Amino acid sequence: MTETKYWRAINTALAEEMRRDERVVLIGQDVASPGGPFGATKGLMKEFGPNRVRDTPISEGAVVGAAVGAAMAGLRPVVEVMFFDFITLALDQLVNQAAKMAYMSMGHYSVPLTLRTMCGAGLGAGPQHSQNLEAWLAAVPGLKVVSPGTPAEAKGLLKAAIRDPDPVVVIESASLWSMKGEVIDDAEAVLPMGRAAVRREGSDVTLVCWGSSVPGALEAAQILAEQGVEVEVIDLRTLNPLEKECVVRSVRKTGRLVVCQNAVTTCSIGSDLIRIVATAAHRSLRVAPELVAPPFAPVPFPPGLERAYFPQQHDVVAAVHRALTEEPTWPRSSYPSGV
Incomplete structure (x- = not known):
């Protein structure tokens, strides 16, 4: 290495x-x-x-x-x-x-x-x-x-x-x-496409990221860990083909989903991922998923505005806290046994 x-x-x-x-x-x-x-x-x-x-x-x-x-x-x-x-x-x-x-x-x-x-x-x-x-x-x-x-x-x-x-x-x-x-120094060390990676294991919230949003998501997870919140961080790595199963398994464990991306929300990877989870693991979701993303607007030139435009670690931390404090989508007692 x-x-x-x-x-x-x-x-x-x-x-x-x-x-x-x-x-x-x-x-x-x-x-x-x-x-x-x-x-x-x-x-x-x-x-x-x-x-x-x-x-x-x-x-x-x-x-x-x-x-x-x-x-x-x-x-x-x-x-x-x-x-x-x-x-x-x-x-x-x-x-x-x-x-x-x-x-x-x-x-x-x-x-x-x-x-x-x-x-x-x-x-x-x-x-x-x-x-x-x-x-x-x-x-x-x-x-x-x-x-x-x-x-x-x-x-x-x-x-x-x-x-x-x-x-x-x-x-x-x-x-x-x-x-x-x-x-890895090995010239034959090739990462398979279509495989997500669990960057950090946790039991409270599933946090999905990829590309340039990965470092901020990991920093946010560390801040939350210091506050007693265990976040499971999943790095998609490949957007097509997308490994849905890894995310669905995690949400079935945590019951909460936060997605962080640096593309606008409308018709995005994050919005589609939320659709997938809402379909495949809807009875495991305790609250509505959160999508942390830039506003539906062009990227501004000034550095200060650009920083405000793209999600920062404090935005991810705030989204996780919302997922933890919102009222359940339905009574917990209605979940199937083992979910």
């Missing part, structure tokens, strides 16, 4: 996969000599050369379209789209072509394409560089979507994405870019 920064874990994963498989190529704006707009591809052109690490014009549609064709022809392209917001310029290629190709060709073609992109929340970059559009992509059949919240996840999930036969979107986070964490 080595303590590594989030961005360095991404860089290491790319290098290891390129050494392992000569079909892996990198394309995107400034990914070659500059080492990527945020440094994630630093040093890779020097090691692997310009045929496998290629700079592109500023055209997300052209870049992703070229990557779809390259993937269909037998390569395993890794595309970098600088900000998540810019993925809107390549939705036809990603959603209508990459995601549908295996289905429409009856399995004759696969598109082993990995698209890395950055959620810019925390940079003070405003409404056109800070959006989290995760729910848009997670709702597309044929696309897999992962959102790593630690350096270990950033490495392990990216390696899994590159090896996967289907198109995968990896949502990285600007707010975690310099975060340090323990990372």
